[in-house]
Amino acid sequence: MKMSEMEAGLYCTQCHDETIHRVVYVNNKIQSIECEGCHSITNMKIDTKKELYEEVYDRVSTKPSRLLEESKRDLSKFFSGMPKRVISKPYRFIKYVNKTRKVLKRSKDF
Numbered sequence: 001m002k003m004s005e006m007e008a009g010l011y012c013t014q015c016h017d018e019t020i021h022r023v024v025y026v027n028n029k030i031q032s033i034e035c036e037g038c039h040s041i042t043n044m045k046i047d048t049k050k051e052l053y054e055e056v057y058d059r060v061s062t063k064p065s066r067l068l069e070e071s072k073r074d075l076s077k078f079f080s081g082m083p084k085r086v087i088s089k090p091y092r093f094i095k096y097v098n099k100t101r102k103v104l105k106r107s108k109d110f
Contacts, residue, residue, distance in 0.1 A: 001027055001052055001103040007036075014040040026107055027051050048107045052100065 003026050010021040012035045019037040023030060026046055033042045071078040 001048070001055060001100045003031075003103045003106060010035075012037060012040065014038045026103060027055065031107060046107065048104055052104070 003024065005022060005024050007020050008023055009018055010033070011018050012021070015035060015037045017037070019035055022034045022036060024032045024034075026048065029046055029051070030044050031046050032044065034040070
């Protein structure tokens with residue numbers, strides 16, 4: 001899962017003025033919007049467990065077709081790079097799990 005933040009000039013219904021707002025996204029869906037002027041927060045209900053399930057399902061279900069496409073592009077490069085990918089997979093997986101835990105923990109705060 002991926003959490004990102006950006007700033008945007010939006011009209012605030014509390015301030016009744018256009019001010020800078022901090023917009024927080026989880027997997028490209030808006031989770032919250034906070035006005036920098038009056039600090040009012042608008043939270044959007046996101047089912048993070050459903051988002052995680054959909055992300056993992058999509059990655060697992062498309063893996064065979066992605067591997068096939070990669071092998072068709074350059075078979076020798078595909079096989080020569082396979083040992084490195086197999087060795088580094090546990091580290092990449094741990095990195096993904098830690099990042100996802102942080103997003104899930106942070107999304108509970110909202």
